[in-house]
Amino acid sequence: MMNDKTQNIKLLGFLKAILKKEYPHYISxxxxxxxxSKLDKPFxxxxxxxxGLRIASAVTFAIITxxxxxxxxxxxxxxxxxxxxxxxxxxxxxxxxxxxxxxYVENEPQPSxxxxxx
Amino acid sequence: xxxxxxxxxxEILDGNISKYEVIIHKYQARIISLxxxxxxxxxxxxxxxxxxxxxxxxxxxxxxxxxxxYSWLHRISINCSLNYINSKEKTKExxxxxxxxxxxxxxxxxxxxxxxxxYNMQIMAETIESVYNSLPDDLKLMIKLRDIDDLxxxxxxxxxxxPIGTIKSKLHRAREILTKALGKYIDDE
Numbered sequence: 001m002m003n004d005k006t007q008n009i010k011l012l013g014f015l016k017a018i019l020k021k022e023y024p025h026y027i028s029x030x031x032x033x034x035x036x037s038k039l040d041k042p043f044x045x046x047x048x049x050x051x052g053l054r055i056a057s058a059v060t061f062a063i064i065t066x067x068x069x070x071x072x073x074x075x076x077x078x079x080x081x082x083x084x085x086x087x088x089x090x091x092x093x094x095x096x097x098x099x100x101x102x103x104y105v106e107n108e109p110q111p112s113x114x115x116x117x118x
Numbered sequence: 119x120x121x122x123x124x125x126x127x128x129e130i131l132d133g134n135i136s137k138y139e140v141i142i143h144k145y146q147a148r149i150i151s152l153x154x155x156x157x158x159x160x161x162x163x164x165x166x167x168x169x170x171x172x173x174x175x176x177x178x179x180x181x182x183x184x185x186x187x188y189s190w191l192h193r194i195s196i197n198c199s200l201n202y203i204n205s206k207e208k209t210k211e212x213x214x215x216x217x218x219x220x221x222x223x224x225x226x227x228x229x230x231x232x233x234x235x236x237y238n239m240q241i242m243a244e245t246i247e248s249v250y251n252s253l254p255d256d257l258k259l260m261i262k263l264r265d266i267d268d269l270x271x272x273x274x275x276x277x278x279x280x281p282i283g284t285i286k287s288k289l290h291r292a293r294e295i296l297t298k299a300l301g302k303y304i305d306d307e
Contacts, residue, residue, distance in 0.1 A: 010143035011297040011304060016265050017147035018243045019250070024150045026236040028164055032142040032148070035171045039135055 123187040131178060142171055145188060146238065149195050156199035166202045170195040242303050249299040257292035264289055 017023040129137045149170060154163035172189050181190055232238040250258065263269045263277060272283050
């Protein structure tokens with residue numbers, strides 16, 4: 001039930017709209033109640049709550065990011081449980097310097113210990 | 119700049135949210151009318167107007183009282199209407215691409231019929247026009263200066279050359295006659 005003052009304001013609002021010729025063809029009777037039903041959470045009156053909520057969401061986001069990064073970076077490295085024992089084969093002779101360019105090799109007789117040109 | 123709504127708005131900002139209904143009642147007709155100019159559909163105009171009131175409410179703490187509240191609300195409504203048009207155009211593009219676009223054509227028609235649960239403003243306007251024209255000239259002048267031209271009481275005293283008390287009383291009388299004529303169309307919610 002609307003009180004007299006609100007009813008009067010509503011009438012004046014309609015009156016002014018009509019006098020200024022700024023009125024629609026019709027207005028839903030429940031227009032104001034539809035808007036009012038959506039105003040249940042005023043943002044400005046819960047400033048402190050909002051502030052806390054923002055901090056909490058930032059902290060949660062940081063923790064999730066840290067966990068994700070940690071799992072991505074550590075999962076790729078898999079350590080063996082036993083020691084890896086493997087002989088390292090070192091070249092006994094430096095063969096790189098003995099190679100001749102193929103252009104010169106073609107018409108020369110090859111010494112027995114030289115590498116073949118491929 | 120003096121704003122008639124300042125007291126109500128301060129009460130709302132102090133946490134008395136129910137007072138926002140007064141603001142909605144005061145401006146709903148003009149805002150829906152403004153939105154209709156853009157949407158060309160009454161149900162859509164109401165939807166956009168609803169969004170405008172909600173946006174204004176949620177941004178109320180940013181309102182600095184440097185302009186009139188209605189001017190600010192008016193600007194918000196225009197922005198909401200333009201957003202509506204942009205989103206509608208995007209939907210229209212999608213509909214053109216879609217094979218079923220022909221099925222949605224019927225929605226664009228503007229119905230002139232007043233729905234059951236709505237105030238018919240056209241009938242109210244006809245009544246008000248005839249009552250306003252039958253008012254004595256001095257009362258008609260008060261209505262014109264205050265409600266149509268939006269003048270302050272100081273400006274009215276200069277134009278009408280009457281003391282402020284007389285102006286207020288004449289304006290009250292004129293409004294009473296007009297709202298009484300309007301009252302029979304408005305049922306108490």
